[in-house]
Amino acid sequence: MLDPKTLTVLVTGATSGFGAAVARRYVAEGAKVIATGRRRERLDELKAELGDRLHVETLDVRDLAAIEAMLAGLPEPFAAVNVLIANAGLALGLGPAQEVDIADWHTMIDTNVTGLVNTVRAALPGLIERGGGHVITVGSVAGDYPYPGGNVYAGTKAFVKQFALSLRSDVQGKNVRVTNIEPGMVETEFSLVRFKGDDGRAASVYDGIEGMTADDVAETIFWSTTLPRHVNINRLQMMPVQQAFSAFDIKRV
Ligand code: NDP
Ligand code: 8X3
Known part of the structure; x- marks a missing residue:
């Protein structure tokens, strides 16, 4: 197993859900973590909770120049990032394609696709120069299995999967591992965001289900990055036991 104390982890979307759980998991194991997101007050709370091994940076992944400036300005103890967890993302709406607000589609593409490639492109050269590392992307079962209203969200997650697999080919020989984590239903703020603050509708998604938690996903990410260096998990799909597949x-007529 790889010693987590040797890891400097940069995680996007750490103000909530998987990203915050990831920050807690790695710090608990002695790694250094740079936690990023747009909501400063959430980052400050996480910093107060996790202490010196956590560094926080306000960041919108849609802003490539801001990512580059953040990486260039990291304080010395956090400068040598060797694990990138490109997690920031969102779904907006669950309506049929012919009815949705196209602004929601643009925001999902800008965040889940453009934000992801911004993050990877900005961080990857440093990882390679420092001798290697690990890139985790966060896909979804939606990237494989279509469902009504998934439309552009599902499309972005299919992109994430294929981008991650293709990235693996590009970094062959560079000692960089690439893993796409593909969860099913996990109760975070995901549905609250998807349904634009409608608590009741968000909660109903998880009614009667023992869903996975953000900690389950964080544990899986942690595990895949601490496996012996010669092992690469390419894709890892995970679902709650109560979620499965349906017929065509x-x-x-
Ligand atoms: P949350 O809504 O709880 O967390 C999403 C995080 O992404 C927040 O920290 C948010 O921070 C951040 N984020 C959103 N937009 C931006 C942006 N433009 N720039 C920077 N950060 C941003 O959801 P989850 O933790 O569930 O989601 C994390 C990832 O997991 C997403 O990519 C999602 O698609 C994926 N996923 C979620 C599943 C689920 O069922 N929960 C299942 C499969 C995949 P802030 O608003 O402060 O910027
Ligand atoms: C989030 C899981 O099933 O709502 O990616 O698309 S799902």
């Missing part, structure tokens, strides 16, 4: 939807 056939409309008969």
Whole structure:
């Protein structure tokens, strides 16, 4: 197993959900963590909770120049990032394609696709120059299995998967591992964001289900990055036991 104390982890979207759980998991094991996100007060709370091994930076992943400036200005103890967890992302809406607000589609593409490639492109050269590391991308079961209303969100997660696999080919021989983590339903702020603050609708998604938690996902990410250096998990799909697959939807006349 790789010693977590040797890891300097940069995680995007750490103000909530998977990202915050990831920050807690790595700091607890002695790693250094740079936690980023747009909501400063959440970052400050995380800093107060986790202490010296955590560094926080306000960051919108849609802003490539801001990512580059953040990486260039990291304080010395946090400068040598060797694990990138490109987690920031969101779904907006669950309506049929013919009815949705196209601004929501643009925001998902800007965040889940452009934000992801911004983050990876900015951080990857440093990882390689320092001798290697690990890039974790956060896909979704939605990247494989279509569902009504998934439309652009699902499309962005299919992109994440194929980008991650392709990235692996590009960094072959550079000692960089790449893993796409693909969860199913996990109760975080994800549905609250998707349904634009409608608590009742968000909560109903998880009614009667023992869903996975952000800690389950953080544990899986932690595990995949601390496996012996010669092992690469390419893709890892995970679901709650109560979530499975359904048959094709056939409309008969
Ligand atoms: P949360 O809503 O709890 O967390 C999302 C995080 O992304 C927040 O920290 C948010 O921070 C950040 N974020 C959103 N937009 C931006 C942006 N433009 N720049 C920087 N950070 C941003 O959801 P999850 O933890 O569940 O989601 C994390 C990832 O996991 C996402 O990519 C999501 O698509 C994926 N996922 C979630 C699943 C689930 O069921 N929960 C299942 C499969 C995948 P802030 O608003 O402060 O910027
Ligand atoms: C989030 C999981 O099933 O709501 O990616 O798309 S799902």
